[in-house]
Amino acid sequence: MNDDINLSRMRDAAFTEDVEAQSGQKVSDCYQCGNCTAGCPAGFVYDRQVNQIVRAVQLGLKDEALGSRSVWMCLSCSTCSLRCPNNIDVAAVMETLRHMARRENRVAAPKVENFWFSFLDTVRAFGRAYEIGTMALYMLRSLRIFTDLDLAPVVFKKKKLGFMPHVVPHGGAAAVARIMRRYKERAVHERVRP
Amino acid sequence: MTYAYYPGCSAKGSSTDYEKSTQAVCDFLGLTLVEMPDWNCCGSTPAHAVDTELSAALCARNLDIAARQGAEMLLTPCPSCLSNLKHAANRLEKPEFRARVDALLDNPAAGNFPAVTSVMQGIAAHCDVNDIAKHIRKNLKGLKLAAYYGCLMSRPAELMDFGDPENPSLMENLLAACGAEMLDFPLKTACCGASYGIPERAVTARLSGRILKLAACMQADAVAVACPLCQMNLDLRQPQAAKAADAFFNMPVLYFTQIMGLAFGLSPAALGLEKLRVSADSLLRKLEAEGGKS
Ligand code: SF4
């Protein structure tokens, strides 16, 4: 039996309202045509297809929506939004769900989040992204050796990645670090996970 | 028109060839790109995936610098930077959102920001197709190319203002003006797998594999791109994509600026061609052979 949408489970109407308010999208307009899913390039790694996520939001099934791996695997390509006959910015709904899940520390795809944190750490340090630094930090965080070992020879030979970080001059790097510090402080103050 | 130029972080790392060829081509066409000295990372996907206000704050600092330097337009070659900067400028029009972002900055951001646009559109605005044709030194006749835009350049349509969100044509127009034969490439705005190459390689390999497979089936001599991440996924990760597609590819993936540069007679070194994983020699040979014919 398909247990994907079990209406006997708790429905949280406030959740639906929250998602609609934060994403600015009227999720209730969705009539489940499935266009979003038909065009979604990431659907093959989703545990729930994007139209099912939208349905879960409509029904107030918070755990289904926020616990889904799909919201982490979404590539933000906006194909769904473009093709929705009801003009729902489905990608914005997915992004909102990811933000909500993050704040509540429900991280269904930790590898993906680790990668983002590693990237942002280099931005905090230098003001600009530093590709090799991102990879090194990601390796540390995820305790895995270079995931792209097969690429290493070409990367080195072709100088594909900058070996030295680029620091923003004229105090810019420190200004970026301050932006990130204030962001973190505010999150702590507002009791959400930064 | 006074421009501010925002190269984006890849320009200093994985896509120095895009940067080099962009500078060379714009210089050749008389479009001067002056880099903003103290620009910072726009936050790319990780920042907006984590938090909209953080992403907007990182962008706002750049928009503010460009506004204070008196620029009327901010140009960037990278679609991801473009998308982030445009989204931020748009969201900052809402006073409550702006107040929360300003609180993250050292000083509140300027009231009005310059319009943000892609270098590709900047080139097209600076010189029309006829002007470009006048600059051709080496006609690209005989080259069959697939233009691939990726998913960010044209979407969302209202914000990006890049023509049809699933069938843009600017790159084709520019390269056709250089004499190339442009294929009608159905996957031109499909997603390549974006930044998932590191944490979820299978996703990127499969999506990039699909794009390369179609380009190969259509007998493209090369794929023309405008995005550093697309280029890395299609070129550097080409063997991974081939494995996922159960195929073998030898498909050069060049930035559109590198291809335009060839038409303008700029040297391969000036365009950073040596940085490509899949060599562009097959293109150069084909061009030589065609040149010999006419
Ligand atoms: S395309 Fe729009 S209406 Fe159709 S299922 Fe998706 S969200 Fe619902």
Ligand code: SF4
């Ligand atoms: S934005 Fe996300 S959900 Fe929508 S089509 Fe792209 S990958 Fe799928």
